[in-house]
Amino acid sequence: xxxxxEQEAPTAPxxxxxxxxxRQSPDVPAAGTAADFARFAIDGVRPERVVCPASVPQVSRxxxxxxxxxxxxxxxxxxxxxxxxxxxxxxxxxxSLASLDALVEHQPANMTLTAxxxxxxxxxxxxxxxxxxxxxxxxxxPAATSVGGLIGANLSGPSRFSQGTVRDLLIGVTxxxxxxxxxxxxxxxxxxxxxxxxxKLYCGSLGTLGVIVEATFKLRxxxxxxxxxxxxxxxxxxxxxxxxxxxxxPLEPSCIELVTRLPADxxxxxxxxxxxxATEDVAAQSATLTALAEAGDRIEHLAEDEAHAAIVELRxxxxxxxxxxxxxxxxxxxxxxAFVAALEGEGRTVGLAMAVQAHAGNGIIHVRVERPDDPxxxxxxxxxxxxxxxxxxxxxxxxxxEQAAPEIKPGLDLWGGGIEALPLMKxxxxxLDPKGILSPGRFVDGIE
Amino acid sequence: xxxxxxxxxxxxxxxxxxxxxxxTELSVYDCDGYTLxxxxxxxxxxxxxxxxxxxVLKLLNAEGVPFVPRGTGTGLSGGCLPLGAPVMVSLxxxxxxxxxxxxxRRAVVESGVINxxxxxxxxxxxxxxxxxxxxxxxxxxxxxxxxxxxGPHTLKYGVxxxxxxxxxxxxxxxxxxxxxxxxxxxxxxxxxxxTVGSExxxxxxxxxxxxxxxxxxxxxxxxxxxxxxxxGSAAVAGIVASGVVPAALEMLDxxxxxxxxxxxxxxxxxxxxxxxxxxxxxxxxxLDGAAARIREVCEANGATGIRVARDDAExxxxxxxxxxxxxxLGRLAPNYCCQDGVVPPNRLPEIMQRIEAIGDAYDxxxxxxxxxxxxxxxxxxxxxxxxxxxxxxxxAAGREILRECVALGxxxxxxxxxxxxxxxxxxxxxxxDDLSVMEDVRAVFDPEDRCNPNxxxxxxxxxxxxxxxxxQAAM
Numbered sequence: 001x002x003x004x005x006e007q008e009a010p011t012a013p014x015x016x017x018x019x020x021x022x023r024q025s026p027d028v029p030a031a032g033t034a035a036d037f038a039r040f041a042i043d044g045v046r047p048e049r050v051v052c053p054a055s056v057p058q059v060s061r062x063x064x065x066x067x068x069x070x071x072x073x074x075x076x077x078x079x080x081x082x083x084x085x086x087x088x089x090x091x092x093x094x095x096s097l098a099s100l101d102a103l104v105e106h107q108p109a110n111m112t113l114t115a116x117x118x119x120x121x122x123x124x125x126x127x128x129x130x131x132x133x134x135x136x137x138x139x140x141x142p143a144a145t146s147v148g149g150l151i152g153a154n155l156s157g158p159s160r161f162s163q164g165t166v167r168d169l170l171i172g173v174t175x176x177x178x179x180x181x182x183x184x185x186x187x188x189x190x191x192x193x194x195x196x197x198x199x200k201l202y203c204g205s206l207g208t209l210g211v212i213v214e215a216t217f218k219l220r221x222x223x224x225x226x227x228x229x230x231x232x233x234x235x236x237x238x239x240x241x242x243x244x245x246x247x248x249x250p251l252e253p254s255c256i257e258l259v260t261r262l263p264a265d266x267x268x269x270x271x272x273x274x275x276x277x278a279t280e281d282v283a284a285q286s287a288t289l290t291a292l293a294e295a296g297d298r299i300e301h302l303a304e305d306e307a308h309a310a311i312v313e314l315r316x317x318x319x320x321x322x323x324x325x326x327x328x329x330x331x332x333x334x335x336x337x338a339f340v341a342a343l344e345g346e347g348r349t350v351g352l353a354m355a356v357q358a359h360a361g362n363g364i365i366h367v368r369v370e371r372p373d374d375p376x377x378x379x380x381x382x383x384x385x386x387x388x389x390x391x392x393x394x395x396x397x398x399x400x401x402e403q404a405a406p407e408i409k410p411g412l413d414l415w416g417g418g419i420e421a422l423p424l425m426k427x428x429x430x431x432l433d434p435k436g437i438l439s440p441g442r443f444v445d446g447i448e
Numbered sequence: 449x450x451x452x453x454x455x456x457x458x459x460x461x462x463x464x465x466x467x468x469x470x471x472t473e474l475s476v477y478d479c480d481g482y483t484l485x486x487x488x489x490x491x492x493x494x495x496x497x498x499x500x501x502x503x504v505l506k507l508l509n510a511e512g513v514p515f516v517p518r519g520t521g522t523g524l525s526g527g528c529l530p531l532g533a534p535v536m537v538s539l540x541x542x543x544x545x546x547x548x549x550x551x552x553r554r555a556v557v558e559s560g561v562i563n564x565x566x567x568x569x570x571x572x573x574x575x576x577x578x579x580x581x582x583x584x585x586x587x588x589x590x591x592x593x594x595x596x597x598x599g600p601h602t603l604k605y606g607v608x609x610x611x612x613x614x615x616x617x618x619x620x621x622x623x624x625x626x627x628x629x630x631x632x633x634x635x636x637x638x639x640x641x642x643t644v645g646s647e648x649x650x651x652x653x654x655x656x657x658x659x660x661x662x663x664x665x666x667x668x669x670x671x672x673x674x675x676x677x678x679x680g681s682a683a684v685a686g687i688v689a690s691g692v693v694p695a696a697l698e699m700l701d702x703x704x705x706x707x708x709x710x711x712x713x714x715x716x717x718x719x720x721x722x723x724x725x726x727x728x729x730x731x732x733x734x735l736d737g738a739a740a741r742i743r744e745v746c747e748a749n750g751a752t753g754i755r756v757a758r759d760d761a762e763x764x765x766x767x768x769x770x771x772x773x774x775x776x777l778g779r780l781a782p783n784y785c786c787q788d789g790v791v792p793p794n795r796l797p798e799i800m801q802r803i804e805a806i807g808d809a810y811d812x813x814x815x816x817x818x819x820x821x822x823x824x825x826x827x828x829x830x831x832x833x834x835x836x837x838x839x840x841x842x843x844a845a846g847r848e849i850l851r852e853c854v855a856l857g858x859x860x861x862x863x864x865x866x867x868x869x870x871x872x873x874x875x876x877x878x879x880x881d882d883l884s885v886m887e888d889v890r891a892v893f894d895p896e897d898r899c900n901p902n903x904x905x906x907x908x909x910x911x912x913x914x915x916x917x918x919x920q921a922a923m
Contacts, residue, residue, distance in 0.1 A: 200641025
């Protein structure tokens with residue numbers, strides 16, 4: 001891991017002093033196991049320490065100790081999504097929240113749920129399901145995703161089309177600040193404008209602003225029926241035309257996904273529309289959808305379990321296994337096919353195979369680039385990312401590298417430059433983490 | 449005070465007709481919809497573009513002059529009351545819809561655009577802008593963004609923050625930044641998310657990118673009649689628990705029913721203790737089933753009658769009554785103060801009981817018309833501002849109601865904001881540590897505390913104590 005020389009700490013980090021501070025505390029947080037050190041390695045860089053606090057006061061004490069010694073801290077959940085963002089630019093402590101996994105409160109009558117952030121998304125869903133409710137978000141690999149990871153990495157899935165993302169569901173947070181003090185914002189009622197909505201700042205902040213220890217969410221009632229309609233079109237242009245018809249039709253889809261492989265392998269371009277709601281709604285909407293297909297499109301109606309399995313596959317596929325390169329592109333929904341066409345051209349020119357999965361109704365395109373067999377000079381990952389980012393920008397959008405193989409990642413610009421509000425973002429970071437100890441170097445512009 | 453030199457520089461930027469400085473004209477700007485306190489700015493500046501706003505703020509920055517942004521002044525917490533801010537920047541001349549992109553369901557508007565105009569423009573494309581404050585015929589999008597406004601139909605679809613994709617923000621030093629954007633998940637911190645609802649303390653939002661939603665395919669609007677607020681509240685809790693998510697779930701109590709009936713002659717039963725307006729929307733196929741379930745819950749909780757709006761005209765008449773209920777109160781008293789507390793919906797029966805007791809204890813008439821589904825109450829305290837004693841009782845009773853909301857696990861405000869009104873109550877829900885993070889964030893945007901000063905945070909040292917009506921609010 002290459003720390004920028006001008007930013008190297010003047011003195012060596014004092015880990016033994018930190019260890020001593022923890023030993024002195026009234027109840028000593030557990031240390032991580034050998035497996036934890038491997039699990040919380042980021043781009044191959046192992047943490048110097050792993051601590052597993054079991055209470056919020058323990059988190060506070062750890063942060064206070066790290067803060068006083070200027071040691072870098074990376075808050076982690078289960079480690080499944082640590083590939084997002086750069087490796088920390090300094091040796092770091094992994095602060096595992098996995099033991100902070102209590103369900104604090106579920107108020108079914110008020111459709112709210114408060115969880116400690118080490119709870120898994122699957123456990124949250126199980127708790128809500130007991131009352132016929134769900135947290136309407138479907139990040140990839142929910143059993144391996146903590147609530148803190150859900151928020152910090154701003155993870156989302158197909159249901160974002162109908163339910164929004166975690167920022168839309170988070171109504172209150174408790175955060176341990178860089179210096180160990182504890183601060184809350186929001187509350188436990190679904191409608192609340194008292195004070196600033198700081199929860200939003202932590203969504204997608206990748207552990208750079210504070211350690212989120214508790215979160216309160218709005219819940220929704222689980223739908224009575226679920227179904228999906230899978231429509232396979234000959235090519236992307238036809239799929240885009242179908243998407244536009246779907247968006248104009250009297251439908252309330254739960255998700256609108258587009259899946260294709262590049263170069264085309266004959267499997268066509270698949271559009272999956274999820275439906276959820278009252279049984280009679282779902283049936284009526286399935287019929288409406290069928291009528292939107294063109295002659296030659298293949299239509300499959302998936303009922304309950306089959307539909308669920310199809311959506312789960314869409315949810316998880318982009319996160320299973322190591323990709324050579326995983327990209328997340330955001331454009332306007334009408335520009336999805338234009339970007340996919342650009343991808344096709346890029347893949348053909350440099351000889352790359354890709355799997356494309358788009359939350360098409362939102363204009364979010366996930367691209368998994370397969371490892372090239374015989375990469376030519378044109379296939380340099382950096383050049384590919386730069387060209388595709390320019391194309392996304394030309395279409396009015398953005399591109400983020402979500403995942404990259406270790407040998408190519410250090411040379412990549414993960415977040416893209418030209419973030420207009422970067423000076424403000426840096427001031428936010430500076431004010432909330434003046435010593436720059438929280439996940440330094442991980443987020444946009446290597447902010448630290 | 450504002451120097452002649454600064455006034456003339458401001459005129460150079462916005463034109464002679466863009467600066468208001470005569471006392472009689474300024475009196476229009478002495479309060480918003482929260483009328484317990486009044487204060488007049490030295491000058492009001494009316495820019496016509498983002499560039500003009502930036503130029504105005506640069507001039508103010510150079511002289512260190514505090515300012516307050518103002519939309520159309522319909523706020524209910526004194527959010528645009530000038531307190532230690534001699535210059536008011538009114539956005540009413542920035543009222544153009546800049547872009548409508550139906551295919552992508554986006555609208556780009558200037559912040560002085562009236563909320564209802566957006567839906568009106570989108571309607572031919574089968575779309576609308578969902579957040580619908582009761583003041584939507586008059587309130588501006590900029591004000592909605594500042595307060596993170598709600599409205600009856602935000603129960604199902606979310607409030608302003610869920611429907612704003614980007615803003616153009618002019619910082620207090622005159623720098624222009626764009627937060628969020630036309631596309632989703634723009635990289636970096638979600639500064640947009642924390643700007644929405646910042647009550648105009650970060651700078652001046654001049655443009656907003658709004659998300660539009662398809663018009664529902666169908667509606668089913670029910671009016672359920674109850675003998676008492678207690679029965680109506682129990683029905684609300686039952687509906688929330690039933691799993692049916694109405695688009696809107698609104699309650700009116702007897703005082704309001706009678707005032708509204710006198711004003712609009714809809715046909716509300718004047719002797720009812722409470723009515724619930726329950727609106728279902730969505731694909732036609734599911735509406736009947738959902739309506740049947742709502743009917744069951746209401747009947748199980750003592751509804752004495754249930755009517756269904758026969759057609760669009762009746763539905764619209766019903767909503768007109770609900771949204772103009774505040775106006776109808778003019779028949780009952782010269783003034784009113786509307787509170788905005790929130791409780792978990794299953795605590796509605798308790799809070800309604802406590803409000804009644806507080807009304808008795810302070811010898812005040814209190815009506816209730818509110819967003820029952822999300823527990824966002826609007827007790828309306830009637831008074832006559834010429835009666836100093838009654839005015840003071842209104843202030844004291846309002847605070848007591850909010851204390852009760854907090855005690856029941858709720859919040860001080862669901863959609864109106866803290867403003868000046870509830871500054872002193874913030875310590876009820878936030879610790880000094882909680883507030884210090886918020887103040888740190890505020891300082892990132894407004895390091896000199898010049899943009900809408902003396903709002904939200906009790907640490908500003910100002911205690912909101914109202915001693916006399918019509919007084920000028922003091923620091």
